[in-house]
Amino acid sequence: MKRQGESSAAHLLAQTRVQRVPTDKLELFQLRGFIAPELCAALIALIETDRRPSTIADDIGDRYFRTSETCDLAPDQPAVRALEQRLLALSGIDPAYGEPVQGQRYDVGQEFKPHCDWFNPDGQDYDKYCAVAGQRTWTFMVYLNDVDAGGATRFKTIGKSFAPETGKLVCWNNRRPDLSPNPNTLHHGMKVRKGRKYVITKWYRERPHI
Ligand SMILES: O=C(O)CCC(=O)C(=O)O
């Protein structure tokens, strides 16, 4: 049985066409055609209206760490509601455990350097970001378009890259089976070489947000 606020490998693999990447280093899945091209286009339009330069919690002094543009997408927009419904059906995670959906746009040369999505438990800002809702648990990412060249997401420790593709979802558990943060989730949103890349990211937490 899946706990409230959780997804699980068994739950995800029970859904049609979900594929698990064969590795025991992390729980990592993909689902091609997760959302329709029309919904992707509507989400891209929202990102275009709201985008601003990305910020991250701890950029280890490198302002080129995440060079894309980011926005939180308004939860009352019909396209965002439709996406949230699809995410709930797939993950089984109560939306109360989710952060707002983030949209990102990468132009040529922009990237998100190798990082893990979980917060460093020894970091200065851990309490600031995690006091209420706790650590990040699952990441769900959807590519909204095909990119002419570059822009893949690379998981270096397992030598696996995902190429952007309209409507394709990639998701992973940020923790090990003992629930400690999993360093094997290290991933790199690689530079776009030609064209433009749009993605949405949805992060879940240990506890509901208030
Ligand atoms: O754009 C990508 O390929 C990766 C995005 C990412 O890692 C994130 O938003 O945390």
Ligand SMILES: [Fe+2]
């Ligand atoms: Fe990430």
